């Protein structure tokens with residue numbers, strides 16, 4: 001792979017909206033990605049393996065629980081810092097950002113928000129350092145966009161719960177130490193349970209042959225009469241709103257992350273367009289290629305504004321789930337379209353691993369699908385503005 005020459009676009013001088021602390025955090029994450037992720041990520045994506053050696057570095061830049069309070073080992077940062085870290089990590093690779101998002105928003109967040117003090121103290125500090133890795137089991141083979149139909153269930157056996165069912169498409173599953181699993185009790189109410197690797201009847205087979213997020217490990221969670229200790233139930237929230245609260249946090253991070261992938265594709269295509277000569281002039285001097293670049297930077301700038309504002313609203317506790325849906329949907333689609341155009345701008349070179357664009361493009365096909373598909377987020381916006389749910 002070519003050396004990482006990334007230069008971040010900031011067309012509207014949006015750095016002026018950031019504090020000195022935000023910029024320090026972002027620049028540290030950016031430097032780490034250049035140093036530790038860019039040189040190895042193509043090789044790991046090609047061999048479909050998560051690079052476990054970066055886990056401690058991810059923890060050091062605040063990639064695990066950036067907004068979790070410091071008393072539990074988190075970085076205690078605000079929502080814009082969290083977003084900027086996700087942006088920088090995904091600038092390197094969406095699969096690496098997925099590991100960070102899952103650990104932060106889908107494992108640490110529910111333990112922090114819905115767990116008790118013993119659970120927080122037991123798990124959060126180890127998750128923050130990466131000593132322990134978690135995964136989040138919501139999706140099932142027959143229930144993806146409609147998780148409320150889940151059939152994974154647990155029964156109260158007196159001194160423990162008995163868990164049965166299966167989850168599919170679970171990021172980090174093949175090597176996770178714990179899983180936050182969403183299952184129905186005997187009354188059909190959804191609860192979160194912490195399932196630990198090694199519990200009898202719990203297996204995590206890996207999902208192979210993915211063309212997307214190849215540097216992120218994906219797998220199933222199978223529960224065959226798993227005895228889960230009663231103290232592993234998250235006591236402070238139940239119902240579908242509990243997993244959806246986690247998804248709000250993760251989707252917000254994805255909205256930032258997608259900007260990172262888009263910036264990398266734009267920056268690569270811009271540089272290439274100045275160097276690549278055809279018909280005796282740089283391709284960047286042609287109107288057609290300039291149109292692509294002009295539209296890319298316009299869309300990136302709009303997404304940066306939207307997402308910064310969402311961060312302010314999140315910091316103030318005023319962001320709605322529907323606003324988060326809009327940003328996730330807009331930004332991931334924007335990044336995917338930029339990746340496709342940028343790939344074309346590199347001609348044949350665009351399909352090789354010499355450049356990051358094709359990897360971003362393939363990764364974004366997962367990002368546009370997980371955490372609520374592109375269409376589902378549109379239906380959420382539609383419901384928000386009309387008051388009519390069009391899901392059924």
Ligand SMILES: Cc1cc2nc3c(=O)[nH]c(=O)nc-3n(C[C@H](O)[C@H](O)[C@H](O)COP(=O)(O)OP(=O)(O)OC[C@H]3O[C@@H](n4cnc5c(N)ncnc54)[C@H](O)[C@@H]3O)c2cc1C
Nearest residue numbers: 136137138139144145169170171366370371373375376391
């Ligand atoms: C790489 C990867 C990693 C993932 N990681 C995780 C994870 O860590 N944890 C986890 O729990 N899940 C994870 N997922 C699962 C992901 O969230 C689901 O794939 C996603 O929610 C969509 O579900 P589905 O694949 O079953 O598609 P379906 O729900 O079957 O949807 C198929 C199509 O139908 C459309 N559709 C569905 N319902 C409607 C409707 N009412 N109206 C109009 N169109 C509709 C959808 O938009 C989509 O285009 C991951 C997925 C991938 C690909």
